[in-house]
Amino acid sequence: MADSDTVTRAAPDTVKILIAGGFGVGKTTLVGSVSEIAPLRTEEPLTAAGLGVDDLDGIERKKATTVALDFGRITIGDDLVLYLFGTPGQQRFWFMWNDLAVGALGGVVLIDVRRPRTSFAALDFFERRGIPFVVGVNGFYGEHPYPPEEIREALALPDHVQVVLCDARDRASSRDVLIALLDQLIAAAAGPDGDGRLAHPVG
Structure with missing residues (x-):
């Protein structure tokens, strides 16, 4: 093919997204279900050393835990x-x-409605740092006993924060949570002084 016929494709934009939440809410599962590459995991077995330290109430069957990060x-x-x-x-x-x-454009706070208190720290983390986020409500066993508006009221979330019911095991469902975050970020960027493009944070 001649050089004049060659189409140069621009490199895609890359965006860093943080997936946060309490212990055992499904963060590793969500990253693994949606990632197009083999996810990097830093899971280690739970041991007797964590007894009295890790809160296993409601997740007694959990056998391993993330000790650094998941990446996908x-x-x-x-x-x-x-x-x-x-x-x-x-x-x-x-x-x-x-x-x-550092460098995250937005975040997902994953919630287990059986144990909502475990994700309060993640909500506070994003709010204090001004990092935009959505709330993904992980329905364990495919169950969602509460509608989004009840969850919003219980967590005292502002109107602009989306609440998305999901199943962290399902790729399409996990992808929908990420799309909701992107929609929120684009809408914010398209405000009165914005151009609709995602702005990368510095630092």
Whole structure:
């Protein structure tokens, strides 16, 4: 093919997204279900050393835990790639959240409605740092006993924060949560002084 016939495709934009939430809410599962590459996981078995430290109430069958991060990637269209960074959930690993959040354009707070208190710290983390986020409500066993508006009221979420019912095991469902976040980010960028393009944070 002649050089004049060669089409140069611009490199896609890359966006860093943080997946946060409490211990055992399904962050590793969500990243793994949606990632187009084999996800990087830093899971270690739960041991007796964590007894009395890790809150296993309601998740007694859990056998492993993320100790650093989960990482995955998903391509959205031809011009956008999302890099997904899942945070560890236990309080003893929260000190890593600040480093993982550097450069993140937005976040997903994953909620288990059986144990909503476990994700309060993640909600506070994003709100204090001004990082836009959506709330993904992971329906364990495919069950969603509460509608989004009841969850919004219970968590005292502002109107602009979307609440999305999902199943972290399902690729399409997890992708819908990420699309909801992107829609929210684009809408914010298209405000009175915006141009609709996603702006990358500095730092």
